[in-house]
Amino acid sequence: MKYDSVGDLNHSHFTLELRPTSKCNYNCYYCTDLHINTNSIYSFNLDDISKLIISIKNNTKMPVHVYICGGEPTLYNKLDELIIHISKHMTSPDYITVQTNLSKPMIWLKRFCSKIKDGLIDIKINCSYHNTQKVKLYQYVKKCVYLKKQKILGVISAAYNQQIDVKEHYDIMVRLLGEEHCEIVPLINASVDQDPNKGNDSDNDIDIINAKLQDLEKMGHFFRPTIPCTTHSGERKMITRNHLWLTRENNFHGSKCSVSKYKLYVDWDGRCFSCFNYQYANAPPVFHISMTSKFDDYFSNIKCINCPFTTCFFDIEYEKVAQYIEVSVLPIDRKYNTDELRPAY
Numbered sequence: 001m002k003y004d005s006v007g008d009l010n011h012s013h014f015t016l017e018l019r020p021t022s023k024c025n026y027n028c029y030y031c032t033d034l035h036i037n038t039n040s041i042y043s044f045n046l047d048d049i050s051k052l053i054i055s056i057k058n059n060t061k062m063p064v065h066v067y068i069c070g071g072e073p074t075l076y077n078k079l080d081e082l083i084i085h086i087s088k089h090m091t092s093p094d095y096i097t098v099q100t101n102l103s104k105p106m107i108w109l110k111r112f113c114s115k116i117k118d119g120l121i122d123i124k125i126n127c128s129y130h131n132t133q134k135v136k137l138y139q140y141v142k143k144c145v146y147l148k149k150q151k152i153l154g155v156i157s158a159a160y161n162q163q164i165d166v167k168e169h170y171d172i173m174v175r176l177l178g179e180e181h182c183e184i185v186p187l188i189n190a191s192v193d194q195d196p197n198k199g200n201d202s203d204n205d206i207d208i209i210n211a212k213l214q215d216l217e218k219m220g221h222f223f224r225p226t227i228p229c230t231t232h233s234g235e236r237k238m239i240t241r242n243h244l245w246l247t248r249e250n251n252f253h254g255s256k257c258s259v260s261k262y263k264l265y266v267d268w269d270g271r272c273f274s275c276f277n278y279q280y281a282n283a284p285p286v287f288h289i290s291m292t293s294k295f296d297d298y299f300s301n302i303k304c305i306n307c308p309f310t311t312c313f314f315d316i317e318y319e320k321v322a323q324y325i326e327v328s329v330l331p332i333d334r335k336y337n338t339d340e341l342r343p344a345y
């Protein structure tokens, strides 16, 4: 680890990241691991979800942010039921975010919104814009305008990629929907494979976006200096995720990481993990979502992790402190996220 510490211990919410399905109807080259269409569907038991949220709230005393992603979460056919159920346990400032590729037709979207909207405290639909797939900008923006009118539009992430420059489409979206709803997101090592030589060749995108685009700071939170760090000489400064990715310094192997205190990943088969990468490693879950009697023990005594990984993707903002101790590397293999290698629960 290049710094003595990176990230923050100050977070407003505990995040419960639910991945109700690993399936996706798109096949973006930079997301070869995050969607797996062969996995079975595990129907989440709503009572287990209730117990999980109640235990998190009671023990951590933090508000909860439920982040529903995938795969493509709108392919989970009980998504509306799941959201309505979760919302029953939420009080302000709890909130729900759904991250979707917005590929479902307008008629589906209207039906979905009319089902989930009433009685919900706070929900935002974040939209990923993948221009390498069969997406028509006009149709896409029309759906975003509808979500904005419903007051549930979150942020549209235009995924920058080597094949088709998204900047022109991003500019149109900013004009039609407002800057606050649009951002460009860089891609780096989007493969969960920890060996950059074995990835899906998407790790050059970060270099290309930095070489081609000016004023990146205006285009998205990944380019803003929001991550505190301490250098070896004791200097405190703020850096960007973009900087850490660009310099390939997003490796915190061996550091003491606090992500577990603020986040739990619930995977498509009900296994629960404390870091995104554990979903792809041959490591046991902290528990399965059906093991409800374990929840209170776990959440009343959450321990930091000694990071066993060599690439950190999405949770850089949670504090990591250098320890200079030996930690064996846990290799990542996307097959651990499939029916193929995961033993039955």
Ligand code: SF4
Binding pocket: 252, 257, 258, 259, 275, 276, 277, 305, 306, 307, 308, 309, 311, 312, 313, 315, 316, 320
């Ligand atoms: S990979 Fe996981 S454990 Fe390691 S620093 Fe990142 S969030 Fe923490």
